[in-house]
Structure formats: structure tokens, C-alpha cells
Amino acid sequence: MSVSASAPAPAPVTKSPSRIPRIPFWAQIVAGLVVGVLLGWLARSQDIGWLQETLAQVGGIFVQLLKLAVAPLVFFAILVSITNLRKVNNAARLAAQTLVWFMITSLIAVAIGLAIGLLTNPGSGTGLTPKDGKLPENKGSWIDFLTGIVPTDVITPFTELNVLQIVFMAAVAGIAALKLGDRAQPILSLSESVLELLQKALWWVIRLAPIGTAGLIGKAIVNYGWDLLGKYATFTADVYIGCALVLFGVYPLLLATVAKLNPIQFYKGAWPAIQLAFVSRSSVGTMPVTQRVTERLGVPKEYAAFSVPFGATTKMDGCAAIYPALAAIFIAQIFDVQLGIKEYLLIAFVSVIGSAATAGLTGATVMLTLTLSTLGLPLEGVGLLMAIDPILDMMRTATNVAGQALVPVIVSAREKILDVAAYESASGSPVDERETASAEQKVTLPATA
Numbered sequence: 001m002s003v004s005a006s007a008p009a010p011a012p013v014t015k016s017p018s019r020i021p022r023i024p025f026w027a028q029i030v031a032g033l034v035v036g037v038l039l040g041w042l043a044r045s046q047d048i049g050w051l052q053e054t055l056a057q058v059g060g061i062f063v064q065l066l067k068l069a070v071a072p073l074v075f076f077a078i079l080v081s082i083t084n085l086r087k088v089n090n091a092a093r094l095a096a097q098t099l100v101w102f103m104i105t106s107l108i109a110v111a112i113g114l115a116i117g118l119l120t121n122p123g124s125g126t127g128l129t130p131k132d133g134k135l136p137e138n139k140g141s142w143i144d145f146l147t148g149i150v151p152t153d154v155i156t157p158f159t160e161l162n163v164l165q166i167v168f169m170a171a172v173a174g175i176a177a178l179k180l181g182d183r184a185q186p187i188l189s190l191s192e193s194v195l196e197l198l199q200k201a202l203w204w205v206i207r208l209a210p211i212g213t214a215g216l217i218g219k220a221i222v223n224y225g226w227d228l229l230g231k232y233a234t235f236t237a238d239v240y241i242g243c244a245l246v247l248f249g250v251y252p253l254l255l256a257t258v259a260k261l262n263p264i265q266f267y268k269g270a271w272p273a274i275q276l277a278f279v280s281r282s283s284v285g286t287m288p289v290t291q292r293v294t295e296r297l298g299v300p301k302e303y304a305a306f307s308v309p310f311g312a313t314t315k316m317d318g319c320a321a322i323y324p325a326l327a328a329i330f331i332a333q334i335f336d337v338q339l340g341i342k343e344y345l346l347i348a349f350v351s352v353i354g355s356a357a358t359a360g361l362t363g364a365t366v367m368l369t370l371t372l373s374t375l376g377l378p379l380e381g382v383g384l385l386m387a388i389d390p391i392l393d394m395m396r397t398a399t400n401v402a403g404q405a406l407v408p409v410i411v412s413a414r415e416k417i418l419d420v421a422a423y424e425s426a427s428g429s430p431v432d433e434r435e436t437a438s439a440e441q442k443v444t445l446p447a448t449a
Contacts, residue, residue, distance in 0.1 A: 032213035040221025062212025082174030113325030123333025269426030318396030331381030
């Protein structure tokens with residue numbers, strides 16, 4: 001009888017990862033910013049038509065790619081986030097705490113905006129007159145806001161990108177799915193798969209952010225130059241200072257006192273999302289990165305999956321609090337309208353209650369017209385600010401996104417569900433992490449006999 005002994009199989013052969021050094025994503029964004037400024041200055045100063053057109057097209061395509069995913073992304077993100085609450089203990093309490101802290105931080109932000117506006121008088125000495133204003137194309141009023149929540153059909157909100165109506169339909173669908181229980185599981189599984197697909201595609205678009213940054217910044221320089229800032233110098237400074245006070249003053253203070261956390265660690269973890277928001281000017285477009293950094297800061301995944309999409313469509317400290325407060329004072333001074341205590345309280349009320357009108361898209365025109373119509377100020381005043389809006393919107397959106405990541409961290413810390421170890425070790429960029437994980441993935445080759 002012969003005994004055959006099988007030889008041990010040779011060890012699998014692996015390919016070593018590439019050693020080519022990678023440029024951090026934040027550095028790529030900064031490089032795009034610098035290149036955009038230089039190209040924009042060159043195109044404007046030398047009147048190079050083809051370069052001006054190229055910058056406009058590059059920036060426009062990047063924004064269009066972000067917007068392309070907005071409607072389905074918002075719908076499935078809200079639907080899945082609501083149904084994910086069933087996996088979280090004390091879901092109703094967490095949702096209520098999230099909403100309360102959204103309102104608290106918005107109230108603080110609008111108070112800062114009003115204080116800065118009253119101290120600096122941004123509309124004085126600009127040389128602008130009521131004749132320089134014009135009616136905006138998109139307007140907002142409380143009647144439009146309330147009646148516009150419910151869509152007339154299920155198609156139009158997606159074709160016209162009415163995010164508020166999309167949020168309404170997604171919320172209804174999510175609540176209905178919760179009520180159906182296990183019978184809704186096939187729909188939920190499909191929704192989760194579609195959401196993952198959309199987020200994967202959006203990650204590809206986000207990787208183009210350095211190129212998009214060059215186009216957007218270059219286009220702004222070409223269109224507006226530096227001369228425009230003269231008339232709006234005080235107002236522009238007010239918006240940036242107000243947002244900076246909230247971003248680097250109020251938020252760290254809340255983290256240190258309310259959440260008992262190191263604020264520096266928050267910015268280490270959240271900075272990639274804040275940076276992308278600054279250049280993309282879209283809270284919804286930044287949402288996948290915001291959710292990723294929020295999870296890396298120790299917020300439970302199921303809670304982050306609810307709070308971040310909810311915040312991306314309703315939490316707007318920059319666009320819906322600081323900006324409308326300052327803009328209302330600016331426009332009132334241009335049109336020589338006196339504002340009193342009642343008007344300032346109305347501004348605060350609109351900012352806290354009506355922030356969902358901004359809908360997480362670039363610009364805050366609807367929110368501003370809602371504020372002006374509530375105060376009885378001329379809507380033509382919006383036209384005074386349209387030229388400078390892209391420059392302001394970068395800082396506003398960065399503040400929005402920081403707040404959208406901050407509130408889940410605070411609520412998680414207060415409810416004792418925050419992974420403190422993860423928070424204290426958070427650093428780097430989720431974009432870089434995804435690339436590194438892909439590059440370092442070992443490829444096992446079959447062993448030869």
C-alpha cells in the first residue's frame with residue numbers, strides 16, 4: 001500500500017502596494033484654489049476669451065455633476081435615515097435633541113449676525129441706491145413656504161429640484177416604512193443599495209473637487225474681479241467674520257462646555273468636509289463626506305445616518321442665520337428703512353424656523369426673500385447682493401457643514417453614545433483613507449503546482 005503525501009501549498013503571492021507618494025486631498029484642494037486664482041487673474045487681465053470660457057465650463061460641469069445626484073440622494077438618504085432610527089435606542093429622544101440643538105445653534109448664529117450688523121452698518125457709505133436693486137427670479141414667502149412643502153405630483157420635485165418637497169416625500173415614505181415593519185424590508189433593502197450606489201458615484205465627483213475648485217474660483221475672478229469687493233467690503237467682511245466667530249468661536253465653546261470634548265480634535269476630523277463645502281458651495285453635495293467624518297468622530301453610524309442627511313437639508317447657520325440677518329440690515333440701510341426690536345426678533349424667528357427653505361443647495365436667495373417679505377423690506381434688495389453671492393456662499397456653506405457635523409457629536413456626547421476613543425484619534429481625510437485602502441488591498445494570485 002502506497003501512501004501519497006500532499007506537499008504543502010506554496011504561500012500566496014501578493015503584489016506590494018505602490019510606493020508613489022500621494023498628495024493629501026486637502027493639499028489638492030488648496031492647489032486648485034491657487035491655480036484658479038492665478039488663471040482667473042490671467043484670463044481677466046489679459047482678456048483671454050478661451051481661458052475664461054474654459055474656467056466657466058470646468059466650474060459649471062463640476063457643480064452640475066454635484067446637482068445631478070442631489071434629488072435621488074436626498075430622497076433615499078432621508079428615507080433610509082428615518083428607517084435607521086429603528087436600530088437606535090431612544091430614537092425619538094435623539095431626534096428631538098438633534099432638532100433642539102439645531103435651533104439653539106441657529107439662534108446663537110443669528111444673534112451674532114445681528115450684533116455685527118448693528119455695530120458695522122454694512123449698508124452705509126457703499127454708494128449703492130435702491131435703483132441698483134432688482135427683483136429676484138426666485139422668491140420666498142411664508143405662504144409659499146408652507147404650501148410649497150406638499151408637491152402636486154411625485155415627478156416635478158425631482159425635475160425642478162425642489163429639495164423641500166423631496167424631503168417631505170422621503171419623510172412620508174420613511175415613516176410609512178416604519179409602520180409597515182417587516183413587509184417594507186424589500187423596499188428598504190433596495191433603498192439602501194441605491195443610496196450606496198449614489199454615494200459611490202458622488203465620491204467620484206468629489207475626487208474632481210480640486211479641478212472644480214480651479215474652475216469655480218477662476219470663474220469668480222473673471223466675472224467679478226477685485227473691484228466689486230470695494231462697494232461690498234464691509235458687508236463681505238461682516239459675513240466672513242460672523243461665520244468665523246460661529247465656526248471657530250461658538251462651536252469650540254459648545255464642544256468644550258456642553259460636550260466636554262477637545263475642540264481641536266473635532267476640526268482634525270471634520271476639516272475635510274468643511275474644506276469641500278467651502279469650494280463646492282453645496283451642503284447636499286458634501287453630505288457623503290460629512291457623514292463619513294461624523295462617523296469617524298465617534299458618532300454611531302445609525303444615528304449619523306439620520307442626523308447628517310437631516311442637517312444637510314435643514315441646518316444652515318451660515319445661509320439661514322448669519323447671512324439673512326446681515327443682509328436684512330444691509331438692505332434696510334440702502335432703502336432707508338428703520339428696523340426696531342420687533343423686526344430683529346422676526347429675523348431671529350425666521351432664521352430658526354425657516355432654515356429648511358435653503359434646502360442645502362448653493363445660494364440662499366429663497367431664505368433671504370423669505371426674511372425680507374416677513375419684514376416688509378423691498379425684495380429688490382436681493383438684486384443688490386446677487387453679484388457678490390458666490391464669494392459669500394463659500395464661507396456660509398463651510399459654516400453650515402461644520403454645524404451639521406457638530407450637532408450629532410454634541411448630542412452623542414450628552415447621550416453617552418459617543419465613541420470617545422474614536423473621537424480622540426480622528427484625523428486625516430476620508431477621501432485619502434478610501435484611496436489608501438484601495439491601494440493597499442492585497443491581490444492574491446493563484447499558486448502554481
